Amino acid sequence: MNTDIVYRALSEQIGEDRLEKNARMAEHTSFLAGGRAAVLVTPGNVRQLRYAMKIIAEEKVPFFIMGNGTNILVRDGGYRGVVVKIGSALSDIIINDRGIEAGAGALLKHIAEKALEKGLTGLEFAAGIPGSAGGAAYMNAGAYDGEMSRVIERVEILKSDGSEIYSLSSDEMGYGYRTSKLMATREVILSVALKLTAGKRDDIALKMDDFNSRRKQKQPQDYPSAGSFFKRPPGNYAGTLIEKAGLRGISVGSAMVSMLHAGFIVNTGGATATDILALMKLVQERVFEHSGIMLEPEVRIIGEQDGFEA
Ligand SMILES: Cc1cc2nc3c(=O)[nH]c(=O)nc-3n(C[C@H](O)[C@H](O)[C@H](O)COP(=O)(O)OP(=O)(O)OC[C@H]3O[C@@H](n4cnc5c(N)ncnc54)[C@H](O)[C@@H]3O)c2cc1C
Numbered sequence: 001m002n003t004d005i006v007y008r009a010l011s012e013q014i015g016e017d018r019l020e021k022n023a024r025m026a027e028h029t030s031f032l033a034g035g036r037a038a039v040l041v042t043p044g045n046v047r048q049l050r051y052a053m054k055i056i057a058e059e060k061v062p063f064f065i066m067g068n069g070t071n072i073l074v075r076d077g078g079y080r081g082v083v084v085k086i087g088s089a090l091s092d093i094i095i096n097d098r099g100i101e102a103g104a105g106a107l108l109k110h111i112a113e114k115a116l117e118k119g120l121t122g123l124e125f126a127a128g129i130p131g132s133a134g135g136a137a138y139m140n141a142g143a144y145d146g147e148m149s150r151v152i153e154r155v156e157i158l159k160s161d162g163s164e165i166y167s168l169s170s171d172e173m174g175y176g177y178r179t180s181k182l183m184a185t186r187e188v189i190l191s192v193a194l195k196l197t198a199g200k201r202d203d204i205a206l207k208m209d210d211f212n213s214r215r216k217q218k219q220p221q222d223y224p225s226a227g228s229f230f231k232r233p234p235g236n237y238a239g240t241l242i243e244k245a246g247l248r249g250i251s252v253g254s255a256m257v258s259m260l261h262a263g264f265i266v267n268t269g270g271a272t273a274t275d276i277l278a279l280m281k282l283v284q285e286r287v288f289e290h291s292g293i294m295l296e297p298e299v300r301i302i303g304e305q306d307g308f309e310a
Helices: 002-013 046-058 108-117 133-139 201-218 238-244 273-291
Strands: 019-024 036-041 063-066 072-074 079-085 093-096 099-103 152-158 165-169 188-195 225-228 255-257 264-267 300-302
Touching: 002 019, 002 036, 002 046, 002 079, 046 079, 046 152, 046 188, 072 273, 093 108, 099 108, 108 133, 108 201, 133 188, 238 273, 255 273, 264 273
Parallel strands: 036 079, 063 079, 072 300
Antiparallel strands: 019 036, 093 099, 099 188, 152 165, 152 188, 225 264, 255 264
């Protein structure tokens, strides 16, 4: 299989310690559920990442870029390709005149903490989102009064065959609600430049505390999840529609619609991706019957239904 060729090339150039064969994706995702990836590589720097993307392109192997794994579900049959994990090696956070520049692997929480420390306002909304800068810039993550598209100045991007690095402004990223044009190009975000403004540290801290306590009150923090499972339908809320269809607390296997926030599907312990996806389908069908609205998952779902030999 071509994944074996890629594995061998990567182990020679990058080292076995940055590689996993038959990787259990439940260990890499916030859902703590799902199948295995044939190969998972965590490059240690941009040069290694470029090499990995080049080899993957040359061998025409399917690939998936992941950040912190907080918006991903891998089907139980596993992923027959290479998962490229943008980990802590690309997580520098640099303060400059115009704001903050963060490596794709930097966690939003850490960037928001740095912004607070330096008295920069604009990123308070993101402090409680558990993703990386790259994942958030790709998804156009948002909460409360903010969205990544409004604080991003430029995104540094690597072409998916590793050949070229270029940058796009926020306007050029084709942002919409939880979408960006990278969903079609499948390129890799290397870093994100954020435009923030000077503010009062006390006000920033107060706003972050307020958002975080609202999150604690309204969102299930006691069970693994991938956040809101469904996108917000125009003019409505997924959680409200699910609740109105009488689905709060409904479960399939160990996957359950959260009692606290019906927009979340949670893993109550040992849920499989099959449980989660069957519950997703059930919720979609019942909500459609009840309201005529078809909910679309926000969570990125990858992999195969049936198993494979890595
Ligand atoms: C408890 C909880 C609360 C949440 N609350 C919110 C919320 O309030 N608002 C919100 O918007 N989301 C929320 N989320 C979802 C999630 O945290 C965000 O979507 C986040 O931006 C995903 O970042 P990540 O690094 O985990 O990306 P991943 O889950 O690893 O990947 C998500 C997508 O981004 C792509 N991607 C990741 N990194 C890169 C990269 N460097 N280059 C190119 N593509 C990349 C992946 O291919 C994938 O398609 C929540 C999740 C949890 C578990």
